[in-house]
Amino acid sequence: MHQIDQRAHIERVLSSTRSDAVHTDRIQQSWRRCIEDYDLDPTRPTPAHILEAGRLREHRDQIEDFLQVARTGMEQLYKRVCDLGYVLLLTDARGITVDFIGNDRWQGELRRSGLYLGADWSEARAGTCAVGTCIADRTAMTCHQTDHFDASHIGLTCNSAPLLDPTGDFLGVLDVSALTSPSPKESQHLALQLTMMYAKMIEDANFMHFFREASVLRLGAAWPMVDLSGELMLAFDADGVVVGANSGARRMLNGGGESGLVTELVGSSLDMIFREGAAEVWRIARAGVSNQRSALTTYQHGVFYADVIAPRALSGSRLATRDAEPEVSAPALDRLAGDDPQMQRLIRQAKRLVNKSVDILLHGETGTGKEVVAKALHESSERRDKAFVAINCAAIPESLIESELFGYAPGAFTGGRSKGMRGLIAQADGGTLFLDEIGDMPPHLQTRLLRVLAEKEITPLGGDKPQSIRLTVVAASHRDLRKLIAEGLFREDLYYRLCGAILYLPPLRERQDIAYLIDRLAAEEAVEMGDSASIEAPALAALCSHDWPGNVRQLRNVLRFALAVSDGGNIHLDDLPGELMRPLTDVREAPLPTRVATLTETHEAERPRWRDQEGQWLLESLQRHKWCITAVAEELGLCRATVYRRMKRYGIVQPNLQ
Ligand SMILES: Nc1ncnc2c1ncn2[C@@H]1O[C@H](COP(=O)(O)OP(=O)(O)OP(=O)(O)O)[C@@H](O)[C@H]1O
Structure with a gap:
C-alpha cells in the first residue's frame, strides 16, 4: 500500500473521529472506540501481533473440542474460496486466531499482515477490523480496505461472522480474508454470505456434538x-x-x-x-x-x-461428528503415555479416530514416536488383524520407491522378478499404510498416490488392470509440510487428502511424564536382556532433567547402554553416557521426578527425598549399622562394591580408619 494512501487514510480517520457528529455507521463507531476506549493512535500504524506458540496453545486448549468440529467446516469452506485468494481464520472470543487455513505460497505476506495462526485481531490491539468489530457488535460484517482503522491493514478485505456456543454464549469468529480485492465493497457480498453460512454450519455441528x-x-x-x-x-x-x-x-x-x-x-x-x-x-x-x-x-x-x-x-446412529462418539477401549494407545497433558489429549483424539475412515497425519520431531502411535492406532482399530505396512519414504532410493510402492506386473521388467511383485500399497489392503517421512516422497509419486487415494484403485507398473483396495493411511512427517507446499515440493491437494485429522507429538523435553517413559522403556529393555531394571535416584534425576534432542529414541538408547554397563540392571549415575553425568550439584537442582517407579521396591519408602543429601543419608545408614557394609548394602538395596564407591564419592571414611 502506498504511503500516500496511508496518509490520506489517517487524515480521514482523524477528521471523522474529531467531529462531534453521532455516528450510526458501525465502522465509524468502531474508529471512535479505537481512539476513545483503546487509546489507539491512527498516525502510528502497528504491525500484526502474533502470539508465541506457548500462549497460542493456552488459547487453543480452552476450546479444544470446538476446534476439531470447526476444522471440518473450515476445510470445506476453504475448498470453495481458496482459488479466489481467500484465507480462513478462526478466532476465539478474545480475537486470537486459534486456527488458520491459507496458501503457504504467500506465507511471508500473510504473516506480516496478521492473516496467520496466533494473530491477535481484537479491536483493542488491531483497531477496527472484521474480527474485532464483530466481537464488539456480535454481528457479521465486512471490513473492506479503508474501513480498517490501522493504516497498515488498508490493503485487506475481511468478512466475519460470530460463532455462538450451544448455550448461546459468544465463542469466537469465523473470518474469510484476502490480501487484495477489487475496490468496490460489494465485491465481498458473496464472501460474507458464505462466511455466515459456514459459521452457522459450524455452530450447528458443534450443537449436535454438544x-x-x-x-x-x-x-x-x-x-x-x-x-x-x-x-x-x-x-x-x-x-x-x-x-x-x-x-x-x-x-x-x-x-x-x-x-x-x-x-x-x-x-x-x-x-x-x-x-x-x-x-x-x-x-x-x-x-x-x-x-x-x-x-x-x-x-x-x-x-x-x-x-x-x-x-x-x-x-450410535448417523451424523456423528468426528469426535462425537464415546471413547473406545484402546490399551495400545493408553500405554503410550503417563500423565502428560499433551499426550493425553493426543490419545483421546486418537481413540475417537481409530475406526473412522479418516486418514491421519502425524507431526512431530524425529524420535517422538510417530511410528509407535501409528502402530497403536492400527492395533486399536477393527483392522488389527490385517497388515500394518510401514514405508519410510526417505529411506527407499528414488529409483526403487515406485516399484516398491505400486508393485509391478509380470513381465514388466526383463530379468529380475519377471513374475511381478505385489507393491507395499497393495499389501496394506484392508489394513493400515504408514507412510513415514511423507515430505520426502518424490513429486511424481505424490501424484500417483493421490490418484490411488482418490480412486481407491491401484495399477501396478506395466499392468493394465486396476485392482480395488481399501486403504487407511497414516502419514508422518517431522518436516513442515506447509513450508514444503510453499516451496512447491509437496502437493497441496495431497496434503488435504491426508490430513483428515492431524495429531501433534510433543518433543520429549516438553513432556511431563518422562518418569513414566523411563520406567516403561527400562523395563522393556531389561526384558530384552533377560534382566530386571532399577534406577538409582541420582541417575533418574539426571535422566529427567536432560534436554533429549533425540527424543524418545535417544532415551531408549541411553537406557539400553546404561543397562548393559550396569551392575545387574541397577542403573547408577556413573552408568549413564558422559553427556548426562553433569556435576552432582547441577543434578540436584533438577526438578523432582513425579514418580520414581523403577527404584528397588523394598527400599523405595525408606529412600530420602531427592533434595536431601544422598551422602548424608549414606552416612546415617553407616552409623546406624556401626559401619557394617553388608548391612548397609542390604538396607539400601545395593551391592557392597557400590556402597564403597559411594563412600568414596562422598568422601565418607570410617572414623577409626581416618
Ligand atoms: N510412547 C512411547 N512409548 C514407548 N516407546 C516409545 C514411545 N515413543 C517412542 N518410543 C520409542 O522411541 C523410538 C522412536 O520411535 P518412532 O520410530 O516411533 O519415532 P518417529 O517419530 O517415528 O521417528 P522418525 O521421525 O525418526 O521416524 C522407538 O524405539 C520407540 O520404541
Missing part, C-alpha cells in the same frame, strides 16, 4: 432443508424439556409459546412451544427420519416441518 446424548428436534420452513440442516434446533430430554436451542431457534422461538409464555426456551416444556404438544414430538421421534413429512405448529410462528434425531451416544 447434545449428542439428547434428542434433537430440527425444524425448517422447507422440507428438504430440514433433512440437510434444521434452521431451528431444539435439544430436549426424556421429560420433553428443552435443554438447548441453536441460535435460529433462540431468535425465532424465545418470547413465543402459548400466550407468549416462553420467555426462556431452555427449561421450557415442548408442550408450551407446540400446539400438538410433546406427544407429537415423541411420535415423530419414534417414526424416525423418513420421507414422510411431519409438521409441528408453534403458538406464534406458524408451521414448521420437523424431524427428530435420536441421541447418538446411545443409538
Whole structure:
C-alpha cells in the first residue's frame, strides 16, 4: 500500500473521529472506540501481533473440542474460496486466531499482515477490523480496505461472522480474508454470505456434538432443508424439556409459546412451544427420519416441518461428528503415555479416530514416536488383524520407491522378478499404510498416490488392470509440510487428502511424564536382556532433567547402554553416557521426578527425598549399622562394591580408619 494512501487514510480517520457528529455507521463507531476506549493512535500504524506458540496453545486448549468440529467446516469452506485468494481464520472470543487455513505460497505476506495462526485481531490491539468489530457488535460484517482503522491493514478485505456456543454464549469468529480485492465493497457480498453460512454450519455441528446424548428436534420452513440442516434446533430430554436451542431457534422461538409464555426456551416444556404438544414430538421421534413429512405448529410462528434425531451416544446412529462418539477401549494407545497433558489429549483424539475412515497425519520431531502411535492406532482399530505396512519414504532410493510402492506386473521388467511383485500399497489392503517421512516422497509419486487415494484403485507398473483396495493411511512427517507446499515440493491437494485429522507429538523435553517413559522403556529393555531394571535416584534425576534432542529414541538408547554397563540392571549415575553425568550439584537442582517407579521396591519408602543429601543419608545408614557394609548394602538395596564407591564419592571414611 502506498504511503500516500496511508496518509490520506489517517487524515480521514482523524477528521471523522474529531467531529462531534453521532455516528450510526458501525465502522465509524468502531474508529471512535479505537481512539476513545483503546487509546489507539491512527498516525502510528502497528504491525500484526502474533502470539508465541506457548500462549497460542493456552488459547487453543480452552476450546479444544470446538476446534476439531470447526476444522471440518473450515476445510470445506476453504475448498470453495481458496482459488479466489481467500484465507480462513478462526478466532476465539478474545480475537486470537486459534486456527488458520491459507496458501503457504504467500506465507511471508500473510504473516506480516496478521492473516496467520496466533494473530491477535481484537479491536483493542488491531483497531477496527472484521474480527474485532464483530466481537464488539456480535454481528457479521465486512471490513473492506479503508474501513480498517490501522493504516497498515488498508490493503485487506475481511468478512466475519460470530460463532455462538450451544448455550448461546459468544465463542469466537469465523473470518474469510484476502490480501487484495477489487475496490468496490460489494465485491465481498458473496464472501460474507458464505462466511455466515459456514459459521452457522459450524455452530450447528458443534450443537449436535454438544447434545449428542439428547434428542434433537430440527425444524425448517422447507422440507428438504430440514433433512440437510434444521434452521431451528431444539435439544430436549426424556421429560420433553428443552435443554438447548441453536441460535435460529433462540431468535425465532424465545418470547413465543402459548400466550407468549416462553420467555426462556431452555427449561421450557415442548408442550408450551407446540400446539400438538410433546406427544407429537415423541411420535415423530419414534417414526424416525423418513420421507414422510411431519409438521409441528408453534403458538406464534406458524408451521414448521420437523424431524427428530435420536441421541447418538446411545443409538450410535448417523451424523456423528468426528469426535462425537464415546471413547473406545484402546490399551495400545493408553500405554503410550503417563500423565502428560499433551499426550493425553493426543490419545483421546486418537481413540475417537481409530475406526473412522479418516486418514491421519502425524507431526512431530524425529524420535517422538510417530511410528509407535501409528502402530497403536492400527492395533486399536477393527483392522488389527490385517497388515500394518510401514514405508519410510526417505529411506527407499528414488529409483526403487515406485516399484516398491505400486508393485509391478509380470513381465514388466526383463530379468529380475519377471513374475511381478505385489507393491507395499497393495499389501496394506484392508489394513493400515504408514507412510513415514511423507515430505520426502518424490513429486511424481505424490501424484500417483493421490490418484490411488482418490480412486481407491491401484495399477501396478506395466499392468493394465486396476485392482480395488481399501486403504487407511497414516502419514508422518517431522518436516513442515506447509513450508514444503510453499516451496512447491509437496502437493497441496495431497496434503488435504491426508490430513483428515492431524495429531501433534510433543518433543520429549516438553513432556511431563518422562518418569513414566523411563520406567516403561527400562523395563522393556531389561526384558530384552533377560534382566530386571532399577534406577538409582541420582541417575533418574539426571535422566529427567536432560534436554533429549533425540527424543524418545535417544532415551531408549541411553537406557539400553546404561543397562548393559550396569551392575545387574541397577542403573547408577556413573552408568549413564558422559553427556548426562553433569556435576552432582547441577543434578540436584533438577526438578523432582513425579514418580520414581523403577527404584528397588523394598527400599523405595525408606529412600530420602531427592533434595536431601544422598551422602548424608549414606552416612546415617553407616552409623546406624556401626559401619557394617553388608548391612548397609542390604538396607539400601545395593551391592557392597557400590556402597564403597559411594563412600568414596562422598568422601565418607570410617572414623577409626581416618
Ligand atoms: N510412547 C512411547 N512409548 C514407548 N516407546 C516409545 C514411545 N515413543 C517412542 N518410543 C520409542 O522411541 C523410538 C522412536 O520411535 P518412532 O520410530 O516411533 O519415532 P518417529 O517419530 O517415528 O521417528 P522418525 O521421525 O525418526 O521416524 C522407538 O524405539 C520407540 O520404541
